[in-house]
Amino acid sequence: xxxxxxxxxxxxxxxxxxxxxxxxxxxxxxxxxxxxxxxxxxxxxxxxxxxxxxxxxxxxxxxxxxxxxxxxxxxxxxxxxxxxxxxxxxxxxxxxxxxxxxxxxxxxxxxxxxxxxxxxxxxxxxxxxxxxxxx
Amino acid sequence: xxxxxxxxxxxxxxxxxxxxxxxxxxxxxxxxxxxxxxxxxxxxxxxxxxxxxxxxxxxxxxxxxxxxxxxxxxxxxxxxxxxxxxxxxxxxxxxxxxxxxxxxxxxxxxxxxxxxxxxxxxxxxxxxxxxxxxxxxxxxxxxxxxxxxxxxxxxxxxxxxxxxxxxxxxxxxxxxxxxxxxxxxxxxxxxxxxxxxxxxxxxxxxxxxxxxxxxxxxxxxxxxxxxxxxxxxxxxxxxxxxxxxxxxxxxxxxxxxxxxxxxxxxxxxxxxxxxxxxxxxxxxxxxxxxxxxxxxxxxxxxxxxxxxxxxxxxxxxxxxxxxxxxxxxxxxxxxxxxxxxxxxxxxxxxxxxxxxxxxxxxxxxxxxxxxxxxxxxxxxxxxxxxxxxxxxxxxxxxxxxxxxxxxxxxxxxxxxxxxxxxxxxxxx
Numbered sequence: 001x002x003x004x005x006x007x008x009x010x011x012x013x014x015x016x017x018x019x020x021x022x023x024x025x026x027x028x029x030x031x032x033x034x035x036x037x038x039x040x041x042x043x044x045x046x047x048x049x050x051x052x053x054x055x056x057x058x059x060x061x062x063x064x065x066x067x068x069x070x071x072x073x074x075x076x077x078x079x080x081x082x083x084x085x086x087x088x089x090x091x092x093x094x095x096x097x098x099x100x101x102x103x104x105x106x107x108x109x110x111x112x113x114x115x116x117x118x119x120x121x122x123x124x125x126x127x128x129x130x131x132x133x134x135x
Numbered sequence: 136x137x138x139x140x141x142x143x144x145x146x147x148x149x150x151x152x153x154x155x156x157x158x159x160x161x162x163x164x165x166x167x168x169x170x171x172x173x174x175x176x177x178x179x180x181x182x183x184x185x186x187x188x189x190x191x192x193x194x195x196x197x198x199x200x201x202x203x204x205x206x207x208x209x210x211x212x213x214x215x216x217x218x219x220x221x222x223x224x225x226x227x228x229x230x231x232x233x234x235x236x237x238x239x240x241x242x243x244x245x246x247x248x249x250x251x252x253x254x255x256x257x258x259x260x261x262x263x264x265x266x267x268x269x270x271x272x273x274x275x276x277x278x279x280x281x282x283x284x285x286x287x288x289x290x291x292x293x294x295x296x297x298x299x300x301x302x303x304x305x306x307x308x309x310x311x312x313x314x315x316x317x318x319x320x321x322x323x324x325x326x327x328x329x330x331x332x333x334x335x336x337x338x339x340x341x342x343x344x345x346x347x348x349x350x351x352x353x354x355x356x357x358x359x360x361x362x363x364x365x366x367x368x369x370x371x372x373x374x375x376x377x378x379x380x381x382x383x384x385x386x387x388x389x390x391x392x393x394x395x396x397x398x399x400x401x402x403x404x405x406x407x408x409x410x411x412x413x414x415x416x417x418x419x420x421x422x423x424x425x426x427x428x429x430x431x432x433x434x435x436x437x438x439x440x441x442x443x444x445x446x447x448x449x450x451x452x453x454x455x456x457x458x459x460x461x462x463x464x465x466x467x468x469x470x471x472x473x474x475x476x477x478x479x480x481x482x483x484x485x486x487x488x489x490x491x492x493x494x495x496x497x498x499x500x501x502x503x504x505x506x507x508x509x510x511x512x513x514x515x516x517x518x519x520x521x522x523x524x525x526x527x528x529x530x531x532x533x534x535x536x537x538x539x540x541x542x543x544x545x546x547x548x549x550x551x552x553x554x555x556x557x558x559x560x561x562x563x
Contacts, residue, residue: 030222030223032221032222033222035218035220035221035243035245036218036246037216037245037246038215038217038277038281039215039281040244040281040359040363041235041363041364042267042272042273042278042364043210043273044272045208045211045266045271045272046159046208046271047160048160051163051164052139053139054197054199054200055139055197057197058196069506071173072173072175072176072504073174074506075182076181076184076185079181079182080189083186083189087189087193097506102510104506105456105458105507106455107309107312107458107552107553108553109309109458109552110306110307110309110553112306113553122138127139128140129138129139129140130140130141130142130143130192131142133143133144133148133152135145135174
């Protein structure tokens with residue numbers, strides 16, 4: 001009698017296991033579904049800036065060479081200054097690092113400070129600014 | 136200002152230069168590209184590169200005309216609803232492929248979850264917080280909630296997250312520089328006041344490390360927003376040479392106000408707020424230097440050792456980037472080190488002064504090519520090879536925070552150039 005009960009109990013556990021196994025396997029498997037989600041990118045909001053026209057010639061013009069302080073940028077612009085003076089008539093070349101050393105800073109740090117630099121350079125009334133930057 | 140420009144950029148950085156000009160409103164600018172690099176090469180090579188670039192510079196100066204136009208501005212609210220069919224793994228892969236991820240899994244920002252997240256703040260979902268550089272994505276409160284969901288935030292974290300983002304959007308935080316630099320920089324977020332305990336910001340053992348949901352998820356949300364809304368993706372416009380863990384999760388911790396030495400005010404009081412205010416301070420930083428000191432038995436000995444450990448970071452300021460000498464540097468003192476210092480009767484100011492006086496390196500340590508030697512002399516005074524140069528021009532710019540739990544460590548956070556600490560009140 002007792003043996004019979006134990007056998008029936010074991011059979012019950014075995015059958016329960018067989019029945020539950022596929023269910024647990026199917027719940028572990030990822031299910032496809034339709035995801036409605038909100039775009040995390042956001043829209044670009046930029047106010048357009050007016051772009052100034054370039055001169056047709058550099059003859060008789062004042063050119064500001066602007067160095068931001070990155071290594072060798074001044075050496076590169078020094079050579080450009082020599083070439084401009086040799087190739088263009090009546091050109092005036094101003095070097096920012098000589099006339100406005102406070103504008104030499106590899107990382108301006110803020111738009112306000114960049115604007116300060118630009119205003120300082122504009123005071124020299126150049127017709128064109130040639131700037132060297134990056135590493 | 137009415138002045139045309141020609142910008143010379145090296146080939147490795149021209150995409151960043153173009154992205155930056157678009158972000159500032161110039162759809163098209165005149166660029167001349169020279170082969171990378173320009174820095175750290177001999178003079179003869181520089182002159183040769185200039186000779187080759189000269190005809191292109193002349194052409195750009197006199198013939199260039201703008202062609203590209205900016206995209207039209209679309210409504211910033213509500214966020215666009217999108218559909219994807221697939222498993223959760225496929226959804227995450229899809230977000231990664233679309234650029235809506237930074238490589239870690241996210242929770243799908245469904246409209247229902249975002250709506251629930253917005254209940255954590257009284258701010259209106261259509262409120263515009265600002266434009267996230269360099270992409271200039273318009274960051275609304277709704278968009279913050281979308282990223283908070285993706286990062287695993289709880290709704291009650293929203294006021295802290297919003298305040299941190301408002302601080303980052305302040306021009307003094309220099310978020311643009313942080314997200315486009317070649318440096319391994321990251322965002323430091325320090326929380327002060329009762330909010331620490333109200334929402335569960337970790338402020339003691341391992342506070343800025345793993346296992347603290349509020350700190351980790353807020354830090355993750357900030358970087359998701361920087362990369363997805365701000366578009367700061369590697370390799371451009373995020374030009375990080377190596378990058379690091381700070382690119383994934385910002386450093387977030389509460390000041391350990393319970394461990395403040397007697398007579399020392401918490402950091403937010405130093406910043407001009409009341410003790411009862413809840414505030415967040417952000418600053419762009421380099422990876423910190425760990426001050427390991429198990430041995431000192433007096434503040435004098437401890438500060439002397441500390442100043443040697445911190446000295447290598449002096450090289451990023453001084454005659455190389457003089458403006459950094461005006462920027463606050465943050466020392467997160469461990470509670471046990473704070474007890475050593477204050478136990479001998481030292482005030483916070485005494486520590487600041489002594490550290491500032493001792494943490495110096497000789498002028499001769501800087502590379503010869505540093506551009507700001509003349510300005511350094513103008514502001515600091517005459518220098519010779521042996522002149523000890525401090526990290527800042529005044530001792531008050533050494534900021535002190537008590538951080539972490541038991542142990543013999545403190546951390547020194549040097550600012551990324553142009554980044555100042557910005558503190559904002561947390562509004563619920």
